[in-house]
Amino acid sequence: MLQDQGFLPRIQRTIASDNWAEFITDYFVWLLAGYFIAQTLVRYTASPVLGLDEAEQIIAAQSFQLGYGPQPPLYTWLTIIFFSVFGKGLFATALLKNSLLFLGYLGVWLTARKVSDKTLAAIGTAALLFLPQISWESQRALSHSVLMFACSAWTVYLFISCIQKPSWWRAAVFGVVIAAGALSKYNYLFLFAALIAAGFCIEQGRRFLCSKYIAVAAGVALILLVPPAFWMFDNQDLIYARVHKFGIDKVERHFLTGFFSLINAALQFVIVAVVLFFCAWATSFYWKDEEQHDQYVNEPLRKLLTLVVVFGLIIAAVSVIASGATNVKDRWLQPILFLAPLVASLWLFAEVSMRQAKIVLGTACILAVVIVVLIPFNFAYGSFKKPSAHSLPSQAIVDTLAQYGVRSVLTTSHSIAGNIGDLKPNWAVTIPEYSGIDINYAYPVAVLWKGHTKVVPENMKALYEKLKGKPLPSSEIHIEAAPYYHWSKYPFDYSFIIVEGSDQASLK
Numbered sequence: 287m288l289q290d291q292g293f294l295p296r297i298q299r300t301i302a303s304d305n306w307a308e309f310i311t312d313y314f315v316w317l318l319a320g321y322f323i324a325q326t327l328v329r330y331t332a333s334p335v336l337g338l339d340e341a342e343q344i345i346a347a348q349s350f351q352l353g354y355g356p357q358p359p360l361y362t363w364l365t366i367i368f369f370s371v372f373g374k375g376l377f378a379t380a381l382l383k384n385s386l387l388f389l390g391y392l393g394v395w396l397t398a399r400k401v402s403d404k405t406l407a408a409i410g411t412a413a414l415l416f417l418p419q420i421s422w423e424s425q426r427a428l429s430h431s432v433l434m435f436a437c438s439a440w441t442v443y444l445f446i447s448c449i450q451k452p453s454w455w456r457a458a459v460f461g462v463v464i465a466a467g468a469l470s471k472y473n474y475l476f477l478f479a480a481l482i483a484a485g486f487c488i489e490q491g492r493r494f495l496c497s498k499y500i501a502v503a504a505g506v507a508l509i510l511l512v513p514p515a516f517w518m519f520d521n522q523d524l525i526y527a528r529v530h531k532f533g534i535d536k537v538e539r540h541f542l543t544g545f546f547s548l549i550n551a552a553l554q555f556v557i558v559a560v561v562l563f564f565c566a567w568a569t570s571f572y573w574k575d576e577e578q579h580d581q582y583v584n585e586p587l588r589k590l591l592t593l594v595v596v597f598g599l600i601i602a603a604v605s606v607i608a609s610g611a612t613n614v615k616d617r618w619l620q621p622i623l624f625l626a627p628l629v630a631s632l633w634l635f636a637e638v639s640m641r642q643a644k645i646v647l648g649t650a651c652i653l654a655v656v657i658v659v660l661i662p663f664n665f666a667y668g669s670f671k672k673p674s675a676h677s678l679p680s681q682a683i684v685d686t687l688a689q690y691g692v693r694s695v696l697t698t699s700h701s702i703a704g705n706i707g708d709l710k711p712n713w714a715v716t717i718p719e720y721s722g723i724d725i726n727y728a729y730p731v732a733v734l735w736k737g738h739t740k741v742v743p744e745n746m747k748a749l750y751e752k753l754k755g756k757p758l759p760s761s762e763i764h765i766e767a768a769p770y771y772h773w774s775k776y777p778f779d780y781s782f783i784i785v786e787g788s789d790q791a792s793l794k
Contacts, residue, residue: 307640307643307644310408310647310651311405311643312404314412315392318391318392318395318411322384322388322391324658325380325384325425326380326381326384328658328661328662329376329384329661330377331662332661332666334376335665335675335676336379336676336680336701337665337675337701338427338675338704339428339429339700340379340704341675341702341703343361343379343704344703344705344707345703345716345720346359346365347374348707348714348715348723348725349723350366351722352513352516353514353517353518353521353525355719355722357471358470358472358514359469360433360470361430364386365379365382368381374708376708383425383432386436387425387435387436389436389440390420390432390438391411392439393438393440394410394411394414394624394625394628397439397442397591397628398410398628400443400447400450400584401583401588401591401628402584402632403582406582406632409635409643409646409647410627410628410630411628412650412651413627413646414624414627415650415657416649416650417555417559417626417627418558419431419616419617420435420620423617425661426664428617430470430471431471431617434467434470434471434621435620436470437474438467438474440463441460441463441464441478442591442594442625444459444463445460445481448494448499448503449485449490449493452494454499457499457503457506458502458503460503461503461505461510464478464503465506465507465510467621468511469511471621473621476601476602476619477594479597479601480596480622483597484593487590488587490586521722543612544607544610545603545606545607547606547611547612547613548602548603548614551614551616551618551619552616554616555616555619555623555626556623559627559630562646563627563630563631563634565645566635566642566649567634567635569642569645583632583636588632591628591629592629592632592633594622594625595623595625595626598621598623665677666772667772672776673772673773673778675701676771677771677772678702678770678771678778680705680706680708681709682769683706683766683780684706684709684710687732692713693712693729694714694728694729694730695707695713695714695715695716696715696727696731696750697716697732697733698717698743698745699736700717702734702736703716714728716749716753717749718746727753729786729787730784730785730786731754732782732783733746733750733782733783734781736780738767738779738781739763740763742758742763742783754787759785761783761785762784764781764783764784765779766780766781768780
């Protein structure tokens with residue numbers, strides 16, 4: 287009798303109870319908000335060193351303009367706003383990212399509530415944690431993809447709202463979100479094209495797409511997109527700076543190489559969710575006596591969401607083959623496959639037992655805790671084989687450059703430039719991809735690059751000449767090394783030169 291009152295029996299009774307699962311479904315949005323507040327605090331305290339994407343925003347946010355480099359400008363605009371409100375630095379970047387992630391999850395949940403009841407909505411949204419690109423990589427490294435995820439989720443939700451209850455204001459907001467999506471990341475257009483194609487396949491969608499309201503949405507989107515489009519046209523060299531990532535130049539590859547790469551990327555994106563969903567679904571055969579509850583599912587909207595995923599993958603495949611791309615990363619499919627857990631939930635768990643709901647929701651809760659715990663370790667120790675970007679000895683680099691009275695830094699590395707700019711907000715920093723930023727690069731200028739070499743890299747010479755309007759003068763090359771944080775036995779090698787001059791002679 288006493289044993290039944292112990293700690294372990296209480297835990298067992300709690301797990302067996304349905305109360306905790308019902309609590310999650312009832313207070314799902316509040317729990318989401320708490321999770322991302324926790325993630326913001328974890329990121330702020332885990333490491334003072336910025337990751338690659340965080341550092342990139344420090345570089346870009348030095349100036350407000352219509353475009354910056356190979357990525358669309360909206361994330362940088364939001365970063366500038368957050369810097370102006372919360373101060374420039376790590377907290378603002380962490381708060382922005384987790385706010386966008388919360389908005390993305392909220393958009394999926396709101397979409398799910400349009401299609402199903404609260405239990406299926408919670409399952410389909412919590413299962414986003416089963417997608418490593420969204421649950422792990424978004425916290426660890428990504429920025430523009432996070433914004434695209436939020437825009438994609440709200441695009442789907444607003445489209446459904448428009449086809450159910452069309453109105454002028456809904457159409458206008460839909461147009462704003464379309465423009466935001468296009469200015470978040472270019473592969474957002476896969477989702478938009480797939481959504482329009484899927485919309486024509488259901489009656490409500492056809493009515494909206496052939497109505498006056500879609501013209502309002504299109505007009506609002508075009509008005510917002512025209513100014514950045516002019517900048518893109520005038521700066522195509524910066525826009526295409528990263529086109530090599532697609533492997534388009536590898537003409538010796540078979541034309542289906544990109545297609546097979548797409549399939550592999552799609553499988554990598556969803557494989558964890560597939561395994562976990564299959565395990566939860568299979569329990570219905572093992573526990574046949576478990577009571578199944580019919581869930582409300584809007585059949586036309588379930589068809590719509592399913593077709594969005596199908597058409598999205600088809601459009602992506604055609605684009606890859608037509609462009610000759612040979613390399614597809616799984617994160618590039620995020621605007622399509624973020625809907626996969628919700629679509630799978632609507633089909634697999636249309637009749638769901640509380641046991642199945644607890645398996646999915648419980649697994650999601652465990653993963654959420656594991657991610658919160660592991661993120662700081664990843665920042666500190668990387669893959670345990672080599673230092674992570676968050677271990678860069680940025681303070682040591684700044685201290686070295688400060689001895690020369692440096693006021694501007696040109697470098698080859700996002701991480702170096704961004705972390706220097708974070709530690710020294712009054713220094714101007716840039717890299718070749720962001721040479722279009724309209725700021726003044728005051729002397730003395732440090733030209734810095736990774737590794738120990740006896741000559742200045744050609745791209746750094748070209749960058750200096752582009753910014754200053756004159757060739758890089760010959761200067762003494764300084765060779766330095768500093769240990770990574772948490773990796774004292776691994777030195778970070780870098781070289782630099784100091785260019786003295788008159789600011790009146792510079793073009794910027």
